[in-house]
Amino acid sequence: MTPLHIGFVGVGRMGANMARRLKEQGYALTAFYDSHHPAALSLASELQAQAAHTPAEVAKASGIVITVVSDDAAMRSIFAENDGTSLLAHAQDRLFINCATLSPEIHVDIERLVAARGGASLEACMASSIAQARQGTLYLMCGGKPEVFEKAKPLLGALGKTVRYIGPAGEAAKVKALVNMVMNSNTAALAEGLGLGDALGLDLTMLREVFSQTGAASRVLETDGEDMQQRAHDCYFSAAHAAKDSAIALDLAAHAGLHLPVAQATLTQYRRLVELGKGELDKSAVAELTFKERSA
CATH class of the missing domain: 3.40.50.720 (NAD(P)-binding Rossmann-like Domain)
Structure with a gap:
């Protein structure tokens, strides 16, 4: 050795x-x-x-x-x-x-x-x-x-x-928890935007292009937007891990005396996916809860 x-x-x-x-x-x-x-x-x-x-x-x-x-x-x-x-x-x-x-x-x-x-x-x-x-x-x-x-x-x-x-020790883990908290919240928000666009009869390919050229642009849009539209949820980062990581960040927030309602709502969505037996799907599967015909 x-x-x-x-x-x-x-x-x-x-x-x-x-x-x-x-x-x-x-x-x-x-x-x-x-x-x-x-x-x-x-x-x-x-x-x-x-x-x-x-x-x-x-x-x-x-x-x-x-x-x-x-x-x-x-x-x-x-x-x-x-x-x-x-x-x-x-x-x-x-x-x-x-x-x-x-x-x-x-x-x-x-x-x-x-x-x-x-x-x-x-x-x-x-x-x-x-x-x-x-x-x-x-x-x-x-x-x-x-x-x-x-x-x-x-x-x-x-x-x-x-x-x-x-x-x-521990400082990088704090930063990583915040990275994933923000990423997960962005993912859930994108799912809601595309889900509402679908319910309004909008062309989602067009909508994603507009998002990419405006203030709605994000790294998550690049990695997850098309997957949400096509229901392609092969796992790169699981919904179960998204729930775990958002929970770590919210524990840090509680210890700091902060209430983070957006992060809390995101955690609730990912926990719903896990409860539905979809925790091993990619985090993009949060769109299954926001597209009208899918969530039904």
């Missing part, structure tokens, strides 16, 4: 494509773990690495471990204290780069736990999607100790077009 031997914990859509990117860039990949073991088996076979049965096996084989898990509970599980199967079993001299959108306090706790065992950790929050992970053009917002960021920066440069240091 050398410092540039890299393992992954969490090889879903994002993690797997990040691993493929690093393999193409000549990095040595050691082991993959995923709670859905067939995903780890498949990627390990593809990239000639080990399919690990525990996070600890990944840390043992790797100098750097990149984690891309789904939520706070999953993160606490893979960094569980007093658990011989967790990443902490082999934290000494390791660098953990944690890429999931999580509550800021989780990143603070992980940094403390890892440091107590002689390792280092960095949050590298991603404001991009699957295609960017595959192409190495992620937008990465990083939080942690500056010296740890500098150590990780060359590797992060192979994954991201923009690699930005935000501040101490």
Whole structure:
């Protein structure tokens, strides 16, 4: 094992494509773990690495471990204290780069736990999607100790077009939560605009073009507008993750003493999608709640 031997914990859509990117860039990949073991088996076979049965096996084989898990509970599980199967079993001299959108306090706790065992950790929050992970053009917002960021920066440069240091542990997670809160609100607003346009009998292709040339323009219009019109909701960023991330931002708002009614309404919409069994559709599926004939 050398410092540039890299393992992954969490090889879903994002993690797997990040691993493929690093393999193409000549990095040595050691082991993959995923709670859905067939995903780890498949990627390990593809990239000639080990399919690990525990996070600890990944840390043992790797100098750097990149984690891309789904939520706070999953993160606490893979960094569980007093658990011989967790990443902490082999934290000494390791660098953990944690890429999931999580509550800021989780990143603070992980940094403390890892440091107590002689390792280092960095949050590298991603404001991009699957295609960017595959192409190495992620937008990465990083939080942690500056010296740890500098150590990780060359590797992060192979994954991201923009690699930005935000501040101490937890700070990048705050920024990422706000990015996703605004993105989700924009998505829900676009769905309402297109849904109302449809109910009024307007040509939606024309309407999207007008939106793009006026104050209604947005990045979400570019990525989701046509999908909403065509009901094409293949998942790039799931409705369930949209709900999770908006909830993180609203928790931060509550602690700051702020009421954010637009963000709260957006969260309600995404939670409705999840309750309807559509949580694994793309966030563009929020349009299914706003087009008259669809919501019925």
